[in-house]
Amino acid sequence: MSAEAPLLAVLGVGVSFPGARPPVRALADVELRLLAGRSLGLVGESGAGKSQLALAIPGLSAPGAVVEGSIRFCGEELINASPARLRALRGRHIGFIAQDPQAALAPHLKVGTQLTETLRSHHALDARAARAAALQMLERVQVPAPAARLGQYPHELSGGLRQRVSIAIALIASPSLLIADEPTTALDVTVEAGIRALFLKLRQELKLALVLVSHDLAVVGGLCDEILVLYAGRVVESGPAAAVLKDPRHHYTAALAAASATLEAPLGLPLATIAGSQPAPGVELAGCAFAPRCPAAAARCHAERPPLASVAAGGARVACHFPRASA
Secondary structure (H helix, E strand, O other), rough: OOOEEEEOEEEEEEEEEEEOOOOEEEEEEEEEEEEEOEEEEEEEOOOOOOOHHHHOOOOOOOOOOOOEEEEEOOOOEEOOOOOOHHHEEEOOOEEEEEHHHHHOOOOOOOOOHHHHHHHHOOOOOOOHHHHHHHHHHHHHOOOOHHHOHHHHHOOHOHHOOOOHHHHHHHOOOOEEEEEEEOOOOOOOOOHHHHHHHHHHHHEEEEEEEEEEEOHHHHHHHHHOOEEEEOOOOOEEEEHHHHHHOOOOOOHHHHHHHHHHOOOOOOOOOOOOOOOOOOOOOOOOOOOOOOOHHHOOOHHHHHHHOOOOOOOOOOOOEEEEOOOOOOO
């Protein structure tokens, strides 16, 4: 493991909602380490805890959420940081892109106003300089006719353009970390491909660190250096993206990979599915949460939760009593 200090370090993080009935633990004992300029994909089905982790990092967890553990950004502890400090970090140092750009953008403010207000709140720029920077950022994220877009409201834009504007707002103050929570979920296939290509281009140009949330292993495989797989709020596998995609060791990761669409798959064949479902919110199983759906589960899997342990050189780890054999 590199001795370089991480830009982002998450240690033993849990997110729970004790006021829910029944109480819900959305995340438990999550750990990750992200170096400057590197990218990490958070993968899992809906309800796995991906978005809860993405929201917890910049202090955006919902009211009533209890976040435990340690989240350090550039060495600074973020858990229990003051709201004012978290607001100062968001935008200026940590950019965030939500799933739904329509909900994320203020409907009553023009695009130009939203871009320049974000920029001027973090940098001492006058109105003219802020507008010039906003125009340049829209050009960078490949918004056509950017000058005209500055005077438009979000509802006047297509879904793809709204997402590009959201990306521009997240990047306008030049953060070192970008968190993108399923940024292509609401888009059609063609627009999604364009947004993915844009992320790859921006990462290379801006040297950003990226945390990308997705339910699709194929998506993060094309954009991320590392992959962390979540299931029922816990990490079940993590490691270099190439290794996880080519040689998944956890049975859940292998099932996700089989369910991901690829260009190589023959046309007309239905995608594989994973039988069953995750435990209901608030349900804590004694053993491995994936055991009821796992084809390799044994009695031990139902009785004892497996620890996350190294399985190969290079940092790959898996939480499984009986991991898949290496290819």
